Amino acid sequence: MPKIEIITIGDEILIGQIVDTNSAWMATELNNAGFEITQITSVHDNADHITNSLNEALERVDIVLFTGGIGPTKDDITKQTLCEFFKTKLVFNEQVLEDINTLLKHRSRALNELTASQAMVPENCVVIRNKLGTAPITWFEKDGKIIVSMPGVPYEMKNVMSTEIIPRLKEHFVTSTIIHKTVQVYGIPESALALKIESWENALPENIKLAYLPHYGIVKLRLSGYSDDMLGVEFLLNQQISKLTGILGNDIIAYNDEPLEKNIGLMLLSKKLKIATAESCTGGNIAHVITSVSGSSQYFTGGIIAYSNEIKINQLKVPAKYISDFGAVSRQVVEQMAKGVKTVTGADIAVATSGIAGPTGGTEYKPVGTVWIAVAKDNSVLSREFKFNGNRLQVIERATQTALYMIREFVIS
Amino acid sequence: MPKIEIITIGDEILIGQIVDTNSAWMATELNNAGFEITQITSVHDNADHITNSLNEALERVDIVLFTGGIGPTKDDITKQTLCEFFKTKLVFNEQVLEDINTLLKHRSRALNELTASQAMVPENCVVIRNKLGTAPITWFEKDGKIIVSMPGVPYEMKNVMSTEIIPRLKEHFVTSTIIHKTVQVYGIPESALALKIESWENALPENIKLAYLPHYGIVKLRLSGYSDDMLGVEFLLNQQISKLTGILGNDIIAYNDEPLEKNIGLMLLSKKLKIATAESCTGGNIAHVITSVSGSSQYFTGGIIAYSNEIKINQLKVPAKYISDFGAVSRQVVEQMAKGVKTVTGADIAVATSGIAGPTGGTEYKPVGTVWIAVAKDNSVLSREFKFNGNRLQVIERATQTALYMIREFVIS
Numbered sequence: 028m029p030k031i032e033i034i035t036i037g038d039e040i041l042i043g044q045i046v047d048t049n050s051a052w053m054a055t056e057l058n059n060a061g062f063e064i065t066q067i068t069s070v071h072d073n074a075d076h077i078t079n080s081l082n083e084a085l086e087r088v089d090i091v092l093f094t095g096g097i098g099p100t101k102d103d104i105t106k107q108t109l110c111e112f113f114k115t116k117l118v119f120n121e122q123v124l125e126d127i128n129t130l131l132k133h134r135s136r137a138l139n140e141l142t143a144s145q146a147m148v149p150e151n152c153v154v155i156r157n158k159l160g161t162a163p164i165t166w167f168e169k170d171g172k173i174i175v176s177m178p179g180v181p182y183e184m185k186n187v188m189s190t191e192i193i194p195r196l197k198e199h200f201v202t203s204t205i206i207h208k209t210v211q212v213y214g215i216p217e218s219a220l221a222l223k224i225e226s227w228e229n230a231l232p233e234n235i236k237l238a239y240l241p242h243y244g245i246v247k248l249r250l251s252g253y254s255d256d257m258l259g260v261e262f263l264l265n266q267q268i269s270k271l272t273g274i275l276g277n278d279i280i281a282y283n284d285e286p287l288e289k290n291i292g293l294m295l296l297s298k299k300l301k302i303a304t305a306e307s308c309t310g311g312n313i314a315h316v317i318t319s320v321s322g323s324s325q326y327f328t329g330g331i332i333a334y335s336n337e338i339k340i341n342q343l344k345v346p347a348k349y350i351s352d353f354g355a356v357s358r359q360v361v362e363q364m365a366k367g368v369k370t371v372t373g374a375d376i377a378v379a380t381s382g383i384a385g386p387t388g389g390t391e392y393k394p395v396g397t398v399w400i401a402v403a404k405d406n407s408v409l410s411r412e413f414k415f416n417g418n419r420l421q422v423i424e425r426a427t428q429t430a431l432y433m434i435r436e437f438v439i440s
Numbered sequence: 441m442p443k444i445e446i447i448t449i450g451d452e453i454l455i456g457q458i459v460d461t462n463s464a465w466m467a468t469e470l471n472n473a474g475f476e477i478t479q480i481t482s483v484h485d486n487a488d489h490i491t492n493s494l495n496e497a498l499e500r501v502d503i504v505l506f507t508g509g510i511g512p513t514k515d516d517i518t519k520q521t522l523c524e525f526f527k528t529k530l531v532f533n534e535q536v537l538e539d540i541n542t543l544l545k546h547r548s549r550a551l552n553e554l555t556a557s558q559a560m561v562p563e564n565c566v567v568i569r570n571k572l573g574t575a576p577i578t579w580f581e582k583d584g585k586i587i588v589s590m591p592g593v594p595y596e597m598k599n600v601m602s603t604e605i606i607p608r609l610k611e612h613f614v615t616s617t618i619i620h621k622t623v624q625v626y627g628i629p630e631s632a633l634a635l636k637i638e639s640w641e642n643a644l645p646e647n648i649k650l651a652y653l654p655h656y657g658i659v660k661l662r663l664s665g666y667s668d669d670m671l672g673v674e675f676l677l678n679q680q681i682s683k684l685t686g687i688l689g690n691d692i693i694a695y696n697d698e699p700l701e702k703n704i705g706l707m708l709l710s711k712k713l714k715i716a717t718a719e720s721c722t723g724g725n726i727a728h729v730i731t732s733v734s735g736s737s738q739y740f741t742g743g744i745i746a747y748s749n750e751i752k753i754n755q756l757k758v759p760a761k762y763i764s765d766f767g768a769v770s771r772q773v774v775e776q777m778a779k780g781v782k783t784v785t786g787a788d789i790a791v792a793t794s795g796i797a798g799p800t801g802g803t804e805y806k807p808v809g810t811v812w813i814a815v816a817k818d819n820s821v822l823s824r825e826f827k828f829n830g831n832r833l834q835v836i837e838r839a840t841q842t843a844l845y846m847i848r849e850f851v852i853s
Contacts, residue, residue, distance in 0.1 A: 038651055039662070041479070042664070043465060043468030044464075045464065045653070046459065046460070046464040047464070050456075050482075051456040052456065055457075064455065064456075065489075067453065067460075067482040069463075070479055080479075098630065098652065100634045100652045102652065139631055141635055161631070180654075217512070218512045218513070218554040218555045218574070219549070221512065221514075221554050222553070222554060228514070236451075236515075238452060240452055249452075249457065284457070304724070304745070310728055310731025310732070311727030312728040314724030314728075315722075315723055318797075318836075319723070321800065324747055327723075328748045329744065329745045329746050330747075331743070331744055332717070332724065332744070335741045337741070337785070341784075372748070372751055388737075416595065419732065420732055423731075
């Protein structure tokens with residue numbers, strides 16, 4: 028498989044101001060296209076550092092993809108650095124200027140000298156047009172290797188990768204097949220799972236690799252098959268997954284790499300059930316996660332975020348006495364929240380949360396991380412109390428994922 | 441400043457299955473502690489590759505921090521690789537086994553042979569205890585340089601970094617001061633902003649570096665001051681920011697690096713105003729973002745997620761005629777949603793959204809990305825129509841950020 032190194036340029040990544048989400052997207056897309064990402068490297072906006080990382084990468088790989096560091100401002104020096112590396116000079120490119128003008132017109136903005144300077148491009152390279160931004164993409168070839176510099180702005184990068192760079196790379200290199208299949212296992216800790224499937228794992232064919240990816244109570248088992256024979260490797264993978272099913276049975280909750288909310292959506296659709304949410308401590312995140320799935324309007328009616336007790340009482344018909352007697356974070360309140368929102372929205376299933384996300388608000392008996400979750404369907408309610416670890420966002424995220432598991436339990440039961 | 445390279449180990453990053461969020465967190469913490477992150481590198485679970493990246497890093501930096509690749513399963517080989525690199529062997533460590541047993545007992549799990557193997561550690565290293573997981577941390581010294589291997593599980597890594605590794609590194613190295621200050625500018629495109637502040641930027645002292653970080657209509661200007669004189673550099677930075685304020689005035693919306701939701705929370709608190717949300721296309725995300733801020737229960741009453749028209753009509757008192765005459769995605773509907781939720785929740789301010797997040801549901805006149813946003817306060821309502829680019833999650837995120845800007849407009853006006 029042709030090997031690729033991704034080099035991201037920008038101080039903001041190295042001081043932790045932004046998380047590099049581009050590389051994961053690129054890796055997924057390139058992997059599916061038959062390329063192997065050998066390394067991802069993040070370096071400063073510094074000419075020596077960029078040059079050095081490029082030299083090191085060219086020792087290892089066939090293709091180097093740079094993202095970032097090509098904005099119009101002074102701190103961005105990638106273009107000049109590549110010019111020096113390839114011993115060429117900047118020349119004016121009329122097409123790029125035209126593209127910039129079109130883009131600015133569309134955004135009702137005027138051309139200024141900084142933006143205009145984006146039309147200066149290295150002489151000895153292929154210039155690829157950027158339809159969504161002012162920085163053009165530059166494509167260099169050296170000793171059979173390809174070096175591309177593209178913007179770090181995610182939607183510009185994604186557009187140019189999909190429409191230009193991946194298709195061109197596929198023309199340049201012979202790509203072989205790699206297929207990933209993921210099985211999701213719920214409720215077995217990673218090491219116990221590893222022992223349970225040890226003999227199966229040891230007997231895996233040589234061209235199938237296994238990885239364990241634990242995530243909030245789920246372990247994703249990822250099988251990667253490498254071969255030039257696509258049908259053959261697909262068959263092999265399916266054979267192994269069928270054996271695995273014999274060992275794990277119902278502990279397998281999905282045969283794909285989709286998030287739980289997507290799998291739940293498919294279940295709700297197939298059972299023609301509609302769902303609603305009543306959230307206190309999760310503050311709308313369960314609804315957000317459910318509605319992040321395209322087509323969710325077919326099975327999600329809506330929800331009520333009941334942060335204040337008044338909303339719990341007035342909108343969700345929680346008796347005020349429950350709150351005074353048992354507290355807002357209690358079985359009684361969360362069960363009524365679920366029933367209440369089910370009635371109000373006319374949904375078939377409802378989920379509710381009430382808890383203490385922290386960092387303040389905890390007590391001796393109900394410490395930060397205490398969360399009650401209830402799921403109501405027909406006339407029955409399932410409710411459980413949890414003590415989640417972590418900071419505010421982690422408690423919210425864990426409560427959200429756990430609520431989704433509980434919805435799944437109810438939907439399949 | 442002592443230089444650090446972070447090396448993350450794991451196929452899951454290189455095939456794009458997970459985003460590396462650890463490195464950004466580590467970079468922020470280490471930066472604040474006076475260390476410079478020179479490079480972040482992600483490599484495969486492969487012995488040669490790990491060894492090679494370590495050799496390259498030792499050429500560049502004083503400290504190498506490995507994360508990941510030390511789980512109990514077969515695909516994790518970092519411990520063995522470091523053993524070979526440092527020409528040492530694995531020995532049994534009783535303290536580690538004891539820690540593992542304590543941890544498992546707490547989780548009501550039994551010790552198995554894979555987990556027990558975590559108690560085998562390299563002989564020539566300092567073993568640092570991991571209080572939250574079974575993999576111990578190993579700390580090596582070689583020719584005055586430090587090499588540490590720690591878990592990739594975020595909360596284990598964060599705990600050990602904060603309590604053990606950063607304090608030990610600060611004992612080992614003389615650290616100097618680096619201070620970052622951020623100013624957030626709204627509504628001026630990056631290149632226009634650069635021209636507007638060009639002469640100020642050119643006159644910046646040599647030990648102050650400027651970076652432009654555009655993010656959804658905001659440009660964050662980050663000034664980094666380097667010095668051994670903490671008070672001096674703080675003074676210099678404040679002086680420069682005061683000059684910048686003279687140039688940009690009201691275009692500056694914040695003098696910190698906090699997200700908009702946090703700054704809005706502070707404004708609402710100081711004005712003693714309470715806010716509520718009525719969301720259709722954003723599906724709970726505005727409420728989620730608002731409630732991700734600690735203490736938000738003091739100014740957020742709650743919200744209604746009105747995905748179905750029935751909820752818009754029954755809960756938010758949107759006249760059914762508005763929906764049939766103008767459509768759910770219209771000024772009339774979104775304004776009533778804002779007014780409705782304000783009344784229902786007793787809030788002082790309310791924000792509402794209605795739009796088409798896509799990828800389906802668009803029409804010729806209301807294409808995917810069309811979003812109406814309204815903010816209501818007292819008896820007035822501000823509403824605007826937007827056409828956002830991007831996929832479903834991007835449209836949701838852009839609409840959320842824009843709604844926050846509109847709230848800010850109303851709160852400060």
